[in-house]
Amino acid sequence: MKIDEIDIRQGTANTPQRSHGNCLPYVGVPFGMNYFSVQTNGADGAWFFQPASPRFEGIRLTHQPSPWIGDYSHLLLTAVQWADPDKKPDLVGNYRPNEATFNAHHLALFDDHFNVQTDLVPTAYGAALNYDFQQLELAHHGIAIQLPDDGQFEFTATGVKMSVSDYHGGEDPNLAMAFELAIPNFDVVNSGFYDADNQWHAATKGAGKQLTLLLATTVAQVDCRLATSYLNAAQATRNLQRLQTPTFNMLLNESADLWNNYLGRITVEDHHPATVKTFYTCLYRLFLFPQRCYELDETEQPIHYDTIAKTAKPGLLYTNNGFWDTSKTVYSLFSILAPELLPKFLRGFLTSYQETGFLPRWLAPDERGMMPGNLVDSVIAESAKKGLAADLMPELLAAMQDSDSKSATGERYGRQGSADYDKFGYIPADKYKESVNWTQDYSYSDYCIGQVADTLAQPKVAEKYWQLSKRYLNLLDPETGFLRPKNSDGNFKPNFVPDRWGTDYTEGSAWQNSYSAFHDISGLMTALGGKDRFNAQLTELCNTKPTYHVGGYEMVIHEMSELAAVDYGQLAISNQPSFHLPYLFDFAGHPEKTQVAVKQLRKLFNASATGFPGDEDNGSMAGWFIFACLGFYPVCPADAEYALGIPAFDQVTLHLAGHDLQLTTTNNHDHNNFVQSTSIDGEPLTDFTISHAKLMTSTHIATRLGLVPNN
Known part of the structure; x- marks a missing residue:
């Protein structure tokens, strides 16, 4: 499927109370520095786009x-017409969503208020915009630009130079982005701006809060170029100059080619067109994040803005990524489909470490400190075990050990409660929130450090961290079968309720958050009493009514609503802690339960505006669906192996580096929920896992489905 066949509005119908993805229809190139989206109602804050609304406030x-x-x-940019600038005109337009083009490489719509056709093609650092005014009715026409918060601008002979500063809470509270817009036949005389009080100023420059610029032009067809920079106005000009030579259609084709390069790495042939469409729409989502946060200087070398030192520095940098989410699926798929990306990303994460003293946890654009753990460690370990970015691993291992051993700095950097974690062997619940999740994630991070040390032939270091990775067992309550919060006195917190959310668990209860020892499923099973007990616990999890107590959240949060809405027991595939749960039946000796659960869970996904069962989160949920369709899943990414599930398609061809891998499925009917047999290059596969090395060197994996389990 090509990028012009994909509608990017999947998962965009959302409210704060209910998520169907919490996605935006991002128009951009893969991993671009900026994205563009229609804005239907800025008053709704972060939920500024609704796919069914005809209201058009502009392109954001x-x-x-x-x-x-x-x-x-x-x-925000909008093509408008106006009569007398002394009275601020209504700048809101109207469009027909069902007639608009929402492709990743091309946004096109007709605004019937201002009678203008708008077309946008994105680039890595800007965009080309075509405005075609098809009926001029008022005295002036041109482009309205709304600058949020603090902004400033200055008109030039060919357009406008601007900057905005609206990021408050990062390392640089004055972080600014520079913009430059080139407009043909720019009419400076009839241009100006409104201040925050809607007073008109016929001025060629200005500064303040919530400025609205009106940029007039004398032509009906307006071919604009927009460029951006985190560095300075000079770099924005440099980025703009690189956009001036190519025509609109040339840029359109270049953007499409960038997307089709990634989409073309998988070819699907199947008799379920709706599922195929969903698969490719999710594939588009996979290649959006992390976004580049670097630019190219005059010698085409990477350069970025360091928010700590507040200056430009050479090197790669990436942003807009939460590893608690993406480490579970996104980077595993990159390692298969686009392994050339991993060295670049890891170099960028090293840049974050070098400038902050800690490896990143949640970047936007610098460290936000969101979510538990330090799961960038998983991305590093997975790359190490798969032989990717080997030259960076000594430096990355040192960064992992340093980041995870020294005291945390505030709430954003490092291991929160690290001293207590080392003292007690767990995060004590009477001192820290979400202690169960922090403990599990730290244990997994220790395992990841050991994995990297092992690839670097440092057995003593590896063994040390592998032993530390067992500390999550200090919270296991064999009687209930759950990981439970424990206080500093060594006792479990009293009055345990397994479906109580929050306080001790992250975005869930003990049901979803007791089995995230990705690296030690066998050890967890043993501690619980064996495979039969583990199977019984997982079966109960899937069949228990999806109840919840609001607990520490003290209100119904959207994740609770999504758990209850689909009634898949306590298996909340709507959120990341449950991603691996259906595959745990494999480890318990019941792959047939994995197979039927995964096939049923796939039904919760589609290509529509309500196409995800919960927050999509930077490609992570799209990645889960892609794996669910391919027929395998990385339960422990740091082990560089995959647990088998059940494939969705008749035939998939993975175009790997150097050769093709075909995945074929026979007897692939909707009523067949179970795998009867699997072979790799003609040899029967009797294990429930396959190594990454085996996967990447094979040429044919054949699966046959059946009506009942084949014991």
Whole structure:
């Protein structure tokens, strides 16, 4: 499927109370520095786009990775007409969503208020915009630009130079993005701006809060170029100059080619067209994040803005990524489909470490400190075990050990409660919130450090961290079968309720958050009493009514609503802690339960505006669906192996580096929920896992489905 066949509005119908993805229809190139989205109602804050609304406030240049993080360095562009500037005109338009084009490489719509056709093609650092005014009715026409928060501008002979500063809470509270817009036949005389009080100023420059610029032009067809920079106005000009030579159609083709390069790495042939469409729409989502946060200087070398030193520095940098989410699926898929990306990303994460003293946890654009753990460690360990970015591993291992051993700095950097974690062997619940999740994630991080040390032939270091990775067992309550919060006195917190959310668990209860020892499923099973007990616990999890107590949240949060809405027991595939749960039946000796659960869970996904069962989160949930369709899943990414599930398609061809891998499925009917047999290059596969090395060197994996389990 090509990029012009994909509608990017999947998962965009959302409210704060109910998520169907909490996605935006991002128009951009893969991993671009900026994305563009229609804005239907800015008054709704982070939920500024609703796919069914005909209201058109403009095209928003956005850096919002999640509504729970919010936007920054954004502005709004709209083609408008106006009569007398002394009275601020209504700048809101109207369009027909069902007639608009929402492709990743091309946004096109007709605004029937101002009678203008708008077309946008994105580039890595800007965009080309075509405005075609098809009926001029008022005295002036041109482009309205709304600058949020603090902004400033100055007109030039060919357009306008601007900057916005609307990011408050990062290392640089004055972080600014520079913009330059080139407009043909720019009419400076009839241009100006409104201040925050809607007073008109016929001025060629200005500064203040919530400015609205009106940029007049004398032509009906307006071919604009927009460029941006986190560095300075000079770099924005340099980025703009690189956009001036190519025509609109040339840029359109270049953007499409960038997307089709990634989409073309998988070819699907199947008799379920709706599932195929969903698969490719999710594939588009996979290649959006992390976003580049570097630019190219005059010698085409990478350069970025260091928010700690507040200056430009050479080197790669990436942003808008939460590793608690993406480490579970996104980077595993990159290692298969686009392994050339991993060295670049890891170099960028090293840049974050070098400038802050800690490896990143949640970048937007610098450290937000969201979510538990330090799961960038998983991305590093997975790359090490898969032989990717080997030259960076000594430096990355040192960064992992340093970041995870020294005292935390505030709430954003390092291991929170690290001293108590080392003292007690767990995070004590009477001193820290979400202690169970922090403990599990730290244990997994220790395992990841050991994995990297092992690849670097440091057995003593590896063994030390592998032993430390067992500390999550200090919270296991064999009687109930759950990981439970424990206080500093060594006793479990009293009055335990397994479906109580929050306080001790992250975005869930003990049901979803007791089995995230990705690296030690066998050890967890043994501690619980064996495979039969583990199977019984997982079976109960899937069949228990999806109840919840609001607990520490003291209100119904959207994740609770999504758990209850689909009634898949306590298996909340709507959120990341449950991603691996259906595959744990494999480890318990019941792959047939994994197979039927995964096939049923796939039904919760589609390509529509309500196409995800919960927050999509930077490609992570899209990645889960992609793996669910391919027929395998990385339960422990740091082990560089995959647990088998059940494939969705008749035939998939993975175009790997150097050769093709075919995945074929026979007897692939909707009523067949179980795998009868699997072979790799003609040899029967009797294990429930396959190594990454085996996967990447094979040429044919054949699966046959059946009506009942084949014991």
